[in-house]
Amino acid sequence: MSRILFSHAKVIAFDKHFLQFNNLACETAGGNVIFATDEWFAPASNLLKVLEPPEFIASAFTEYGKWMDGWETRRKRIPGHDWCIIQLGVPGIIHGLDVDTSFFTGNYSPSASVQAACLDEAPALTLEGDRTGMAASDSQFEAVAKLHSESWEELVPVTELKPGYSDTCHNYFPINYPSRVTHLRLNMYPDGGIARLKVYGVGQKDWSALPTQDQLDLVALVNGGVCLGYSDAHFGHPRNMIGLGRSANMGDGWETARRLDRPKNLQVDGKGILQVPGYEWAVLRLGHPGVISQIEIDTNHFKGNFPDSCKIEACHLTPEEEGKYVSGRWSSDPGNKWRVLLQPQKAHHRHFYSCDSLALSGPVSHVRLVIAPDGGVSRLRLWGRPTSTRHSSKL
Numbered sequence: 001m002s003r004i005l006f007s008h009a010k011v012i013a014f015d016k017h018f019l020q021f022n023n024l025a026c027e028t029a030g031g032n033v034i035f036a037t038d039e040w041f042a043p044a045s046n047l048l049k050v051l052e053p054p055e056f057i058a059s060a061f062t063e064y065g066k067w068m069d070g071w072e073t074r075r076k077r078i079p080g081h082d083w084c085i086i087q088l089g090v091p092g093i094i095h096g097l098d099v100d101t102s103f104f105t106g107n108y109s110p111s112a113s114v115q116a117a118c119l120d121e122a123p124a125l126t127l128e129g130d131r132t133g134m135a136a137s138d139s140q141f142e143a144v145a146k147l148h149s150e151s152w153e154e155l156v157p158v159t160e161l162k163p164g165y166s167d168t169c170h171n172y173f174p175i176n177y178p179s180r181v182t183h184l185r186l187n188m189y190p191d192g193g194i195a196r197l198k199v200y201g202v203g204q205k206d207w208s209a210l211p212t213q214d215q216l217d218l219v220a221l222v223n224g225g226v227c228l229g230y231s232d233a234h235f236g237h238p239r240n241m242i243g244l245g246r247s248a249n250m251g252d253g254w255e256t257a258r259r260l261d262r263p264k265n266l267q268v269d270g271k272g273i274l275q276v277p278g279y280e281w282a283v284l285r286l287g288h289p290g291v292i293s294q295i296e297i298d299t300n301h302f303k304g305n306f307p308d309s310c311k312i313e314a315c316h317l318t319p320e321e322e323g324k325y326v327s328g329r330w331s332s333d334p335g336n337k338w339r340v341l342l343q344p345q346k347a348h349h350r351h352f353y354s355c356d357s358l359a360l361s362g363p364v365s366h367v368r369l370v371i372a373p374d375g376g377v378s379r380l381r382l383w384g385r386p387t388s389t390r391h392s393s394k395l
């Protein structure tokens with residue numbers, strides 16, 4: 001068993017279990033701000049940054065005022081309030097939000113609300129972050145007016161926010177809204193600044209539209225994959241492994257701390273695998289149960305800190321069994337249900353494993369990536385064919 005079995009559970013209260021899900025709106029998932037009423041001091045696109053935590057640079061000023069790392073509008077001197085529309089990179093079910101006001105202290109938005117819509121036919125609209133907040137052309141204006149007239153459901157009612165000091169900056173909102181969402185409207189009352197908006201949830205794909213013979217990455221963020229638990233995520237969360245494309249840098253991968261129990265003098269076995277007592281693990285739920293035929297494990301960017309070896313176990317849980325082991329997060333382990341999918345392998349660059357290297361040919365719903373003794377993995381891809389069995393709609 002790993003050194004810290006449920007480290008996340010220790011630091012995160014149950015009502016914030018959503019924090020381990022994917023950020024469906026971040027820029028690396030393809031999230032985009034398509035309209036903002038005002039971006040005088042700082043553009044709304046900053047809300048979706050994920051590779052850089054918010055920062056404050058005391059000496060940074062622009063011709064518009066103090067440089068701020070977030071979305072910041074003018075002090076309003078006309079009726080109304082400021083709002084922006086965010087197109088999620090991955091449409092899905094939202095389980096929680098973090099409205100992060102980091103470093104906005106005398107200028108944070110005193111209240112905010114969040115609305116949601118499912119607009120699969122939304123007009124393609126990207127406004128440059130101009131500083132007037134006005135749509136630049138008639139067609140853009142019409143597109144914004146159309147978005148404005150759609151019916152938006154209230155996810156978070158108008159709520160007072162806390163200022164952006166280090167101990168108050170996170171404004172967490174658990175969300176219980178069962179429908180698929182493609183767009184959010186973030187409202188600031190009446191004006192001010194917000195550093196980041198994190199939209200935690202699970203992607204939802206229309207599996208009925210997929211020809212059954214198609215192979216696709218069943219654990220990908222865009223296909224509804226999600227990390228449910230892990231032993232350690234000191235430097236990077238395992239959910240990063242299922243993101244789009246190859247990773248941007250080391251921050252865009254799963255990276256654990258160095259294990260403290262590694263022996264003072266390391267030894268290897270006959271296959272060159274290090275003899276170490278401990279390992280780290282991450283459990284991921286596939287977007288759809290399926291038969292895996294190809295695996296990619298990529299340690300890109302982890303050059304002095306790739307794992308020595310990795311293996312993958314898998315299981316096939318029925319919706320009832322999943323309900324037993326997963327209640328919002330991975331709360332107990334299905335021990336004897338794990339089967340080896342990929343035997344221990346050295347892991348130090350981009351590896352592809354096809355059918356003949358895989359030890360399982362039946363359907364799987366969850367996988368556990370085990371790395372020894374510790375280190376970083378940037379991407380995990382599990383190509384396969386979805387089966388007719390489905391996950392439970394609840395997570």
Ligand SMILES: NC(=O)NC(NC(N)=O)C(=O)[O-]
Pocket residue numbers: 041064065066067068072074075106107
């Ligand atoms: N010092 C400030 O931040 N002032 C103003 N904001 C910026 N970004 O300059 C403001 O009052 O809203």
